[in-house]
Amino acid sequence: MIRETYSLIMENVSDLDQIVAQRVRELRAAKGFTLDQLASLSGVSRAMISRIERAEASATAVLLVKLGGALGVTLAALFEQDEPKREVVRRAADSPVRVDPETGYTRRNVAPRGASGTDVVEVMLPPGARVAYDNLVIVPAEQFVWVFEGVLTLETDGLATDLGPGDCRVMRLDHPLVFENRGKAPARYAVVLVPDGGRR
DNA sequence: CTACCTAATCTTGTGAAGCT
DNA sequence: AGCTTCACAAGATTAGGTAG
Numbered sequence: 001m002i003r004e005t006y007s008l009i010m011e012n013v014s015d016l017d018q019i020v021a022q023r024v025r026e027l028r029a030a031k032g033f034t035l036d037q038l039a040s041l042s043g044v045s046r047a048m049i050s051r052i053e054r055a056e057a058s059a060t061a062v063l064l065v066k067l068g069g070a071l072g073v074t075l076a077a078l079f080e081q082d083e084p085k086r087e088v089v090r091r092a093a094d095s096p097v098r099v100d101p102e103t104g105y106t107r108r109n110v111a112p113r114g115a116s117g118t119d120v121v122e123v124m125l126p127p128g129a130r131v132a133y134d135n136l137v138i139v140p141a142e143q144f145v146w147v148f149e150g151v152l153t154l155e156t157d158g159l160a161t162d163l164g165p166g167d168c169r170v171m172r173l174d175h176p177l178v179f180e181n182r183g184k185a186p187a188r189y190a191v192v193l194v195p196d197g198g199r200r
Numbered sequence: 201c202t203a204c205c206t207a208a209t210c211t212t213g214t215g216a217a218g219c220t
Numbered sequence: 221a222g223c224t225t226c227a228c229a230a231g232a233t234t235a236g237g238t239a240g
Contacts, residue, residue: 044212044213045212045213045214046214047212047213047214047215048211048212048213051212063212
């Protein structure tokens with residue numbers, strides 16, 4: 001299962017950079033933001049945004065969350081091409097998958113996004129990996145984290161919680177949040193993100 | 201084998217110049 | 221005005237060498 005997932009990932013990584021580049025450019029244009037405006041809103045330098053939009057840089061997840069927050073979308077939405085089609089079934093081979101260059105963690109957009117704007121993402125966090133979302137402009141949403149394999153440590157408001165296989169935690173996305181795998185095996189889990197007020 | 205140091209490399213950032 | 225490209229800097233990471 002894990003091996004199959006990773007083989008799919010490596011085929012999609014370069015395409016994902018292209019998709020992210022296109023999505024950031026489209027969303028920025030839709031908002032009418034200049035590079036300078038988006039840079040000041042997101043805290044990411046305009047040169048870096050320009051590189052991401054031209055797919056010259058493979059941005060880290062933290063960087064993309066900052067951009068997504070400033071653009072009013074979730075991280076998963078940056079991996080989706082154009083407006084979501086009304087898919088009923090999404091095959092694993094068709095799922096956008098991205099490897100974070102900083103931590104090596106992978107995320108796969110499992111489900112086609114529904115009318116509510118809900119995102120369903122499968123994440124593989126390598127042993128020792130840590131992803132911190134601090135001081136970000138977060139999209140108002142409720143997030144469910146459901147662990148399948150390994151042990152995931154979730155830290156918010158200075159409180160760390162270990163989640164094992166089958167455990168699920170719900171939280172608001174309006175506080176700094178840390179995902180960490182302190183174990184020796186990869187942690188695989190699902191994130192279901194439900195934005196406030198339905199579709200954005 | 202482990203710890204430490206150093207150099208090289210990579211990522212991200214800023215500022216400036218030039219192009220459209 | 222807005223964007224791209226370049227030079228350069230700072231910080232983090234990685235690789236290689238050395239000593240205990």
